[in-house]
Amino acid sequence: MSQHGCSAVVVSCMDYRIQSAVMRFASHNFEDGFDYLSMAGGPKRITDVITRSRVMDQLKLAKELHGVRKVLLIGHQDCGAYGGSEAFGELSSEVSRVVADMMTAKQLIKAAFRYEGVEVYLAFMTKNGRSWKSHVIKADVPLDDAVMGILEVDEEQDQY
Numbered sequence: 001m002s003q004h005g006c007s008a009v010v011v012s013c014m015d016y017r018i019q020s021a022v023m024r025f026a027s028h029n030f031e032d033g034f035d036y037l038s039m040a041g042g043p044k045r046i047t048d049v050i051t052r053s054r055v056m057d058q059l060k061l062a063k064e065l066h067g068v069r070k071v072l073l074i075g076h077q078d079c080g081a082y083g084g085s086e087a088f089g090e091l092s093s094e095v096s097r098v099v100a101d102m103m104t105a106k107q108l109i110k111a112a113f114r115y116e117g118v119e120v121y122l123a124f125m126t127k128n129g130r131s132w133k134s135h136v137i138k139a140d141v142p143l144d145d146a147v148m149g150i151l152e153v154d155e156e157q158d159q160y
């Protein structure tokens with residue numbers, strides 16, 4: 001039996017624009033470290049019947065090898081796995097779709113494993129000169145108008 005472990009496993013997208021926020025967020029919340037599953041589309045891969053078992057295998061290992069108790073699903077804005085933001089008419093429809101998929105993924109994980117918790121987050125990013133700034137917000141609660149307002153502003157800044 002392994003003598004090392006950590007409390008969380010993070011499932012997120014490979015998109016380079018969100019990596020700094022995902023790392024900052026997870027490091028801040030889990031000082032003992034975390035397992036990290038990074039793949040195109042992130043949590044969306046769990047809803048896809050073709051890729052689901054690969055992700056589930058990794059989640060099983062995180063639990064068995066490292067005693068992980070919590071899963072963090074982090075979807076994001078403008079994800080290529082959805083065809084980017086332009087595939088949606090409005091930010092609110094994009095957010096609804098990505099969050100709905102993560103809620104489905106959460107149910108699938110809860111049905112398969114006894115994790116203490118499965119939490120759902122969204123990463124957003126803005127372009128700052130040549131680099132990207134990103135941040136993570138909790139998403140398994142209804143996103144109120146104030147939050148959506150901030151995100152709309154971010155999206156406008158994204159144009160520069």
Ligand SMILES: [Zn+2]
Nearest residue numbers: 013015079080
């Ligand atoms: Zn993505």
